[in-house]
């Protein structure tokens with residue numbers, strides 16, 4: 591499969607103020623390159639602060655890099671103009687880490703899921719309602735939830751709403767930034783299995799971000815391991831974890847309890 595997304599020599603720094611006059615440059619993402627193939631389950635793994643969310647925000651074009659480029663189907667996303675960018679923003683959706691803060695608490699579930707259809711002017715009112723219902727079915731939630739508000743749902747249910755909202759526009763890529771790490775362990779496996787099913791049934795390309803290497807190992811076709819803003823391992827999941835190049839990955843693997851799935 592050809593790459594659908596290519597990240598090339600990406601650098602993102604933040605300037606930190608240290609006292610009144612001192613400033614320090616932090617390399618949150620430091621010369622990162624990888625490519626994601628069409629239809630694959632790709633993961634970015636690394637400890638907290640390693641630059642994962644910054645990469646996600648760059649991919650979504652919520653941030654601009656200092657250097658480097660991101661190509662979507664061969665086209666640099668940072669040079670895209672209005673219409674092209676709008677298309678790109680439809681093709682690439684995000685599921686956030688925290689389903690407790692990512693929704694407007696005053697919006698009903700149906701409006702939360704419908705919003706991306708409205709933003710992208712997809713379908714008539716009736717067609718939108720139909721798509722919202724289909725998305726609810728795909729994430730295994732009852733239609734009776736459509737009239738609820740987010741605070742009337744559990745964490746797992748809210749994350750399912752987040753997933754429904756991301757799939758309703760029929761995207762090519764879903765970027766999921768630690769989508770299960772704020773959930774109870776008992777719920778995590780259900781949500782992970784939902785991602786796997788959507789990947790398989792809908793053919794969506796996943797960029798799954800996690801700090802839990804066990805999870806990534808179980809899920810992904812290929813993986814990048816990040817450490818302090820840099821890529822320290824990259825390749826097929828089996829190969830990376832059987833024969834890692836970096837000491838960091840080796841340490842991560844050694845610190846693991848045996849896989850239970």
Ligand SMILES: Nc1ncnc2c1ncn2[C@@H]1O[C@H](COP(=O)(O)OP(=O)(O)O)[C@@H](O)[C@H]1O
Nearest residue numbers: 604616618636637638639640641642643644645
């Ligand atoms: N807006 C920001 N301003 C300053 N520093 C930031 C900002 N966003 C992220 N950082 C810093 O960049 C580094 C990488 O952060 P992040 O991408 O959130 O890592 P991760 O998602 O892997 O935990 C961290 O040191 C973080 O503190």
Ligand SMILES: [Mg+2]
Nearest residue numbers: 642643644768
């Ligand atoms: Mg993060």
